[in-house]
Amino acid sequence: MLAVVGLLVFGLASKGSSRIALGESASVAPLPRLEGGGTGSLADYRGKWVLVNFWASWCLPCRDEAPALEEFQGRHGGESFTVLGIDTQDLSSDGREFVARYGLSYPQLHDGDGDAADEYGTTGVPESYLVDPRGKVRLIAVGPVSDEYLRDEVVPLLPDAKS
């Protein structure tokens, strides 16, 4: 009986995850790259501002925000900033097709089992987390980001950013 109760508690504890809070360190666990093989991690971009964007090819709002993210990357991506896409709970082939269809040029990782999304405590897709150069979460966007949101909320935090 104790073993059964223990298993239930373990199951509930391992499933339940709360959203990462502002100021907390973002996960740097390595994930497979969506394209090109190998693994990548948020740690690869230490020293940069990173907009971590969780998305999936089956998610309709993700399609809406993809052009805005690509345009933002084109305008601000470089030495001090990048968007980092994390394709979560999605087939990698579908994810690659999505990247090609929307011409996304920023780096992409694959979180097939959703563990990375769980570590951030996401409740769905899309969600975006702006992480500062020290790895701390500075901004959280639940739902699709728009040009206006990126301009009004993200740009003011980026050093040397031209809006």
Next chain:
Amino acid sequence: MRARLAIAALTALVVLALPAGMIGATLQTSLNEIEREVMCPVCGTLLELAESPQAQREKAFIKRLAASGASKEQIKDALVAEYGEEVLALPEGDGFTLSAYVVPIVAFLLAAIALALGVRKWRQASRSPERSEPAAGPSDEDSKRLDEDLARYDL
């Protein structure tokens, strides 16, 4: 002659069509089986019960693999490679997931042993001498009162 040719052609068609139909039915059975044994990771339900966009993609993925000749195990392996072990509705029998199979068996065995011991103890208790002795008769006082009552009612 024409009739014979027509019959021969018809027979050939039936012979060719039958295995194709059987193969189709087998493939469908296999797809249904797989959908009963894997999860829709986003919905948290069996894939066969899920209709979400992610589930539709997963079903299409399974169908593509099955059509390309992949076996049930190969398809499940491919799903695990994409979504991780959690995609399996029935956990693999290794590591921590082994407990999903072992714990119920151990619990059942413990319950059976406890029941057997309980029954044995109960049977021993029911055979014990103090229980098998006949009940003691009425006391002298009770016998006297009984006699008086019988005499009073002339019974």
